[in-house]
Amino acid sequence: MEDFLSLLNESQRQAVTYNDGPSLVIAGAGSGKTRVLTYKIAGLLQQGYAPSSILALTFTNKAAREMKDRIAGIVGENLANKLWMGTFHSVFYRILRIESDNIGFPSDFTIYDSADSKNLIKTIIKGMKLDEKTYNPNKVHARISQLKNNLVTPQSYMSRNDLHEVDMHARMPLMKDIFTTYTNRCLKAGVMDFDDLLLYTNILFRDHPGVLVKYQNYFKFILVDEYQDTNFAQHLIIKKLADRHHKVCVVGDDAQSIYSFRGANIENILRFQEVYPECKLFKLEQNYRSTQNIVRAANSLIDKNKEQIKKNVFSENSEGNIVKVFSAYSDTEESNIVANAILAMHQSKKYEYKDFAILYRTNAQSRILEEAMRKKGVPYKIYGGLSFYQRKEIKDVLAYFKLSINHADEEAFKRVINYPARGIGETTVSKIAECANMHNVSFWDVISNPLGYNLQVNSGTALKIGNFRMMMEEFTAETESKSAYDMATTIIHRTGILKELYQDKTPENMTRQQNIEELLKSIHEFCETKEEEEGEEMPLLNVFLQEVSLLTDQDNNKNENLDMITMMTVHASKGLEFKNVFIVGMEEELFPSNMSTGSEESIEEERRLFYVAITRAEENCYITYAKSRFRNGSSAYCNPSRFLKDIDPDLLELPDDYKMSHGRVLREALDSQFENFRRQEPTGYNLKIKNTTETTSFKANPPKFNFNLGTRMKPMSSTAATPNPNSISNFSGQDNSNIKVGDFVEHEKFGIGKVTQLEGLEGSTKATIEFRNSGVKKILLKYAKLKVIKG
DNA sequence: ACTAATAACATTTTT
DNA sequence: TGTTATTAGT
Numbered sequence: 021m022e023d024f025l026s027l028l029n030e031s032q033r034q035a036v037t038y039n040d041g042p043s044l045v046i047a048g049a050g051s052g053k054t055r056v057l058t059y060k061i062a063g064l065l066q067q068g069y070a071p072s073s074i075l076a077l078t079f080t081n082k083a084a085r086e087m088k089d090r091i092a093g094i095v096g097e098n099l100a101n102k103l104w105m106g107t108f109h110s111v112f113y114r115i116l117r118i119e120s121d122n123i124g125f126p127s128d129f130t131i132y133d134s135a136d137s138k139n140l141i142k143t144i145i146k147g148m149k150l151d152e153k154t155y156n157p158n159k160v161h162a163r164i165s166q167l168k169n170n171l172v173t174p175q176s177y178m179s180r181n182d183l184h185e186v187d188m189h190a191r192m193p194l195m196k197d198i199f200t201t202y203t204n205r206c207l208k209a210g211v212m213d214f215d216d217l218l219l220y221t222n223i224l225f226r227d228h229p230g231v232l233v234k235y236q237n238y239f240k241f242i243l244v245d246e247y248q249d250t251n252f253a254q255h256l257i258i259k260k261l262a263d264r265h266h267k268v269c270v271v272g273d274d275a276q277s278i279y280s281f282r283g284a285n286i287e288n289i290l291r292f293q294e295v296y297p298e299c300k301l302f303k304l305e306q307n308y309r310s311t312q313n314i315v316r317a318a319n320s321l322i323d324k325n326k327e328q329i330k331k332n333v334f335s336e337n338s339e340g341n342i343v344k345v346f347s348a349y350s351d352t353e354e355s356n357i358v359a360n361a362i363l364a365m366h367q368s369k370k371y372e373y374k375d376f377a378i379l380y381r382t383n384a385q386s387r388i389l390e391e392a393m394r395k396k397g398v399p400y401k402i403y404g405g406l407s408f409y410q411r412k413e414i415k416d417v418l419a420y421f422k423l424s425i426n427h428a429d430e431e432a433f434k435r436v437i438n439y440p441a442r443g444i445g446e447t448t449v450s451k452i453a454e455c456a457n458m459h460n461v462s463f464w465d466v467i468s469n470p471l472g473y474n475l476q477v478n479s480g481t482a483l484k485i486g487n488f489r490m491m492m493e494e495f496t497a498e499t500e501s502k503s504a505y506d507m508a509t510t511i512i513h514r515t516g517i518l519k520e521l522y523q524d525k526t527p528e529n530m531t532r533q534q535n536i537e538e539l540l541k542s543i544h545e546f547c548e549t550k551e552e553e554e555g556e557e558m559p560l561l562n563v564f565l566q567e568v569s570l571l572t573d574q575d576n577n578k579n580e581n582l583d584m585i586t587m588m589t590v591h592a593s594k595g596l597e598f599k600n601v602f603i604v605g606m607e608e609e610l611f612p613s614n615m616s617t618g619s620e621e622s623i624e625e626e627r628r629l630f631y632v633a634i635t636r637a638e639e640n641c642y643i644t645y646a647k648s649r650f651r652n653g654s655s656a657y658c659n660p661s662r663f664l665k666d667i668d669p670d671l672l673e674l675p676d677d678y679k680m681s682h683g684r685v686l687r688e689a690l691d692s693q694f695e696n697f698r699r700q701e702p703t704g705y706n707l708k709i710k711n712t713t714e715t716t717s718f719k720a721n722p723p724k725f726n727f728n729l730g731t732r733m734k735p736m737s738s739t740a741a742t743p744n745p746n747s748i749s750n751f752s753g754q755d756n757s758n759i760k761v762g763d764f765v766e767h768e769k770f771g772i773g774k775v776t777q778l779e780g781l782e783g784s785t786k787a788t789i790e791f792r793n794s795g796v797k798k799i800l801l802k803y804a805k806l807k808v809i810k811g
Numbered sequence: 812a813c814t815a816a817t818a819a820c821a822t823t824t825t826t
Numbered sequence: 827t828g829t830t831a832t833t834a835g836t
Contacts, residue, residue, distance in 0.1 A: 079825040109826045134824085214826045249825070282824060382822055387828085438812095445812055570826060591823050613822050629823080652821060653827045 024059050024094065028052075035302035036060045039067075039241070042262070042296035044289070045271040048333035049318070049635035050309025050597065053271055057245060058087055060269065061103070062094040064241055071102035073240040075261070078107055079249055081571060083595070087245075101553060104239070108254055109214060110570045112221040115235070116212075117566070122228050123220050125210060128562050130422045131569035132206070132213040135410060136431040137161055144201050147457070154191050155198070163187070164199055168215035169251040169283035171222055174200040208462055209430040218253035225260050236264040247272035247292070251283040259295065266296070274329050275322050278591060278629045280621075290329065305333050307635075309597050311340025313671055314641050318634040320668035325624045343634070343641045345606070345664065347675040351385075351649040355392030358602050358644060362398055362585060365600065373399055375599035376585040379633050381611040385604065386587055388650075393585070403588040407572055413521070413532040414539055418568065420511045424495040425562045428462035440520040443484050448477055491515070504564040505547045508540055590633045601637035603630075606645040607658040630663050759787065759808060766807045 025033055032052055035045045036059045047053035057076070064074055078084045084106045092100035104111060113131070120127040132140070141164070142157040167177065177183055177196050187195035206212065212220060225232040242262050244250065247270035250258070262268035270292060277286040293299050307315050315335040322328070348354035358378060365371050378389055383404045393400045408414060416439055419432040426432070437452075438444045455466045455473045466473045467485050477485070491514065499507055512518050521533050543564055550559035586598065605611055612626035634641055645660045660678065759765065763775045773791035790796050 081825090083825080107826060131826095133826085217826080246825080278823080279825075281822080282826090284825095384821080384827085441812085443812085447812095572824095572826070589823065591825090594825085610822095615822055626823095650827065 024062070028055070028059065029306055031302055031304055031306075032056050032059075035304065036063055038300055038302070039064065039267065039269075041266050042299040043269045043302060044247075044292045044296075044299055045269065045302045045304065046289075046329055046331055047271055047273050047304040048307055048331055049273065049276065049632075050307040051304035051333070052306075052308060053245075053273075053304065054083075054087060054090070056304065057243060057271055058090040058094070061087075061105075061243065062091050065091075065095045065099050069241060071099045072104065073238065074103055074105075074243070075111070075239040075241070076103060076105040076243040076245070077111060077258075078105070078245045081107055081110070083245060084110075097553075107570065108250075108257075109217045110567075112217050112257070113566065113570060116217065116220055116224065119224055119228070119231055122231060123224055124207065125212070125220075126426065128425050129210045129212055130426045130429045130432070130565065131217075132211050132431060133410070133569070134161070134214065135415075136211075137202075137213045139431055139434075140205060141198065141202055143453075144198055144205065147453075148194065148197070148201075150194065155194070159190075160192070160195065160198055163190075163192075163195060164202060165215050166283060167199065168219045169253050171219060171253055171256065173219070173223075174203050205430065208428065208460070210426050210428040210462075211430070215253070218251075218257065221257055222253055222260075225257070232260060233264075236261055240265050240267060242268040244268070244270040245272070248274050248277035248286055248289045249279045249284040250288045251285055252288075255285070255288045266298070268296070274327075275325075275331075275628055276594065276632050276635075278594065278625060278632055280625055286327070290327065303331050305331055307333050307335045308337070309638055310335055310635060311337050311639060313340045313342045314634060314637050314639075317343045317641070317667050317671040318631055320671060321627065321634065321663065321666045322631045324666045325627055326620075327624065341640055342671045342673055343643060343667065344673045345675055345678070346642065346644045347660070347677055348644060348646045349648065350655075351388050351605075351646045352392070354604060354644050354646040355389045356396075358389065358604060358642075359392040359396040359398050361602070361642065362600075363396055366398075371599060373583045373585045374581075376602070377593065377596070377598035377600070377636065378585065378587045378602045378604060379590045379593050379636065380587070380604050381590060381613060381629075382605075383589060385610075389587055389604065393587075399582075399584040400587055401582065401584045403586065403592050408535065408538070409568070409571060411532075411535055413535050417508070417512060417517065417536065417539060418565075420495070420515060420517075421508070421561055421565050423492060424499055424507070424511070425565055427464040427492065427496070430463055433463045436515075437488065440516045442488065444481065444488065448481055448485070451476060499561045502561075503547055503558045504561045505540070505544045507561040508543045512536065512540075590629050593636050594632050597636055597638055599638045600640045601633070601642070603633045603641070603643045604645075605649070606643045606661045606664065607649070608661055609658065610649070610651075611661050612663070627663060627666065630661075764809050765789065766809055772809070 025036070028036060029052075032055065035043065035056050039060075045053070045056060047056070061074060061076060065071060076084075076087070078087065088100050088103065088105050091103070106114075116123070116125070117127050117129070120129065138157055138161050141161050142152075145152060145155045145157060145160065167183070172180065172183065174196065177199060184193075184196065187193060206216065225235075239261055242258060244258060249272070258268060258270075270289070272289050274286055274289050277284060277289070280286060293301060310318075312335045315333055319333055346354075346357055348357055362373070362376050365376075366373060380386065380389070386402050386404065390400065390402065392398075409418070416435060419429075419435040422429045422432040423436060434449060437449060452463050452466050452475065455475050456463045459466070459473050461473070466475055467489050470477070470482060470485065475482075495507070495511060495514075498510065502510065517536070521529055521536065523529075546564050546567070547559045550556045550563070556563075586596075590603070608614075609617075611630065612623055616622035616626050643664070645664075646658060648655050648657050650656075664672070664674070664678075759775060759778075761775055761778055764772060765775060766772050773789040775787050775789050776796075777788035778786070788796065
């Protein structure tokens with residue numbers, strides 16, 4: 021304990037060592053929040069708290085994993101692995117499965133992601149013959165999500181006139197019926213959506229006091245990361261669980277609350293002290309990330325927000341440069357300015373490409389930036405867009421997994437019933453749907469007993485349905501005895517997915533093949549780590565599914581070390597840091613978004629978003645805006661963002677032409693601007709632009725290569741390696757084809773061993789290896805990370 | 812039942 | 827503009 025306390029500053033140390041009751045840790049940007057959390061947990065473990073008595077909740081799997089790793093580094097893997105540490109959703113998914121009997125769900129209920137939820141809502145709206153424009157499925161989904169986040173069930177909705185009035189006002193008087201039907205359909209299908217995981221946890225604790233007491237006693241200490249992003253459902257779960265021991269520590273920064281549109285309630289952190297009057301407040305105010313001028317600029321901005329917890333964030337780093345603003349005539353020019361600036365700074369040898377990030381408000385802005393980077397030869401990676409697990413081919417395979425585990429899963433059923441095409445078309449599916457809804461049973465129930473439910477199909481179709489059913493039943497039977505990886509390969513072979521994908525060589529198909537390969541690889545890795553870490557003999561498919569259903573792309577950070585600039589939305593940048601940050605598109609209607617200019621609260625949230633963007637920068641922060649921009653097909657004129665006026669003019673270097681359009685409005689800004697000119701030192705990079713012709717003045721050397729240096733994190737159509745169309749075996753990157761019986765090999769995890777047997781076909785050879793310390797293992801060569809050593 | 816063509820549509824998105 | 831969803835046609 022003592023040894024790591026010396027690594028903390030005074031306020032960090034106080035926050036870490038106080039464990040007598042509830043505490044609120046306000047952690048300013050870059051103030052070492054994760055450090056406090058990890059040391060606190062490590063300290064609790066060293067004090068003798070059992071790891072299983074500590075509940076630590078995060079918002080991303082990545083955050084949980086990183087924290088667990090750091091704790092493992094202090095107290096060892098054994099203890100760290102036993103912590104209840106994970107996302108809200110994964111932890112309570114686990115608990116809900118254990119307690120499923122109490123809430124009327126099967127123990128292996130599956131998860132609908134937001135796309136599944138929206139699909140179901142859409143079919144319900146269609147089924148009710150409602151107009152899809154007034155009952156916009158996206159809006160309905162958002163509303164239902166909002167209701168659930170506030171713990172409104174269809175039952176309690178009825179007794180709430182205020183809620184109904186809101187929906188009447190939105191011209192959706194039948195919201196209640198859609199909500200009810202949606203809830204019933206999910207129940208019937210044995211599925212929960214993301215919001216349900218929190219809602220049903222609350223229902224479980226509300227209706228089963230014995231269960232609540234069990235977990236209250238179990239969790240002696242509760243920690244919550246990013247508390248400013250919790251919603252009401254999450255707040256209440258924490259409150260209930262902490263009700264016995266009161267040892268709850270929440271960490272967060274109200275100034276970085278940017279997810280209210282998803283139900284996060286900033287009040288949770290603002291009013292935490294009212295909920296727990298005996299609460300201790302700790303403020304982490306020293307920023308270790310950014311220069312003083314960046315911290316000051318950010319402070320001056322966030323100061324304009326009314327609702328916030330007072331804090332004095334400061335930096336003792338060097339003073340650094342002030343924030344520089346550049347204007348461009350168009351979005352194209354803006355992109356070129358940024359690309360040229362990056363090239364210039366890179367060529368000065370002071371920075372690598374990975375020291376740069378371009379942050380924007382909307383994903384749509386990435387395209388034009390991407391183009392500029394490609395033209396100038398700046399290597400880049402883009403985060404965002406479709407996540408791996410949302411890809412069609414991945415969802416298709418996962419749907420087979422889900423349906424094998426849970427026959428009732430309606431969305432999974434609809435997804436795979438005719439994929440690959442087996443002649444069960446739209447009409448047949450709607451007949452099944454009709455039947456199922458009429459008898460209030462699942463789709464699977466209908467095809468299990470077509471005669472009993474009077475399903476009207478011709479004999480040919482009936483046969484096809486029967487075949488599908490038999491195939492699925494075989495899968496289900498096999499999931500009991502085969503490992504997740506074996507099941508996965510079985511399924512993609514026997515369903516014909518593989519054949520389908522390897523039929524033609526369109527570029528889209530090639531990336532699909534690669535994605536399926538990637539999925540298989542990850543399942544294999546999953547099985548390996550489960551075997552090693554948890555000693556599970558055979559990790560089953562349902563175990564994999566439980567984990568993968570709550571996984572997102574944020575967890576794939578394998579490209580982290582490549583020397584490329586990063587492009588992402590400001591939202592996606594939260595928690596990250598870069599030496600140089602470019603915030604682009606700083607215009608009215610875009611940042612703040614025109615969707616958020618309605619209320620003061622949403623403007624404050626946009627301002628916090630801007631605050632998050634600025635505080636990502638360690639050394640230099642640049643802001644750009646364009647005077648015209650292509651938006652929704654046509655070019656539109658834009659004005660600089662109002663937020664530029666919120667930053668202390670002494671800490672901002674505005675472009676000359678800012679006064680042309682804002683001279684009258686911004687006298688003070690301009691006055692100080694002139695002062696700045698006099699006392700500002702040149703930075704070494706001539707980034708300033710005054711007019712279009714001068715843009716060329718910092719045009720960097722032309723790119724040496726003409727081909728695309730940029731890579732997207734998840735290419736939709738990629739020019740990457742071509743997999744062998746006849747086998748699914750050569751994408752893993754491991755070439756272990758030279759391994760022979762008798763060789764000595766070294767495995768990343770199992771250590772040194774001797775190959776005693778090889779079996780199976782080429783491409784999927786299994787090797788039996790006797791490891792010196794890890795025993796005998798059978799390993800698939802194509803995935804194994806093996807090194808041959810001379811024996 | 813599948814493909815091609817057209818219309819409609821567009822924030823942010825830790826799970 | 828660029829994507830996505832529905833519709834018409836084969």
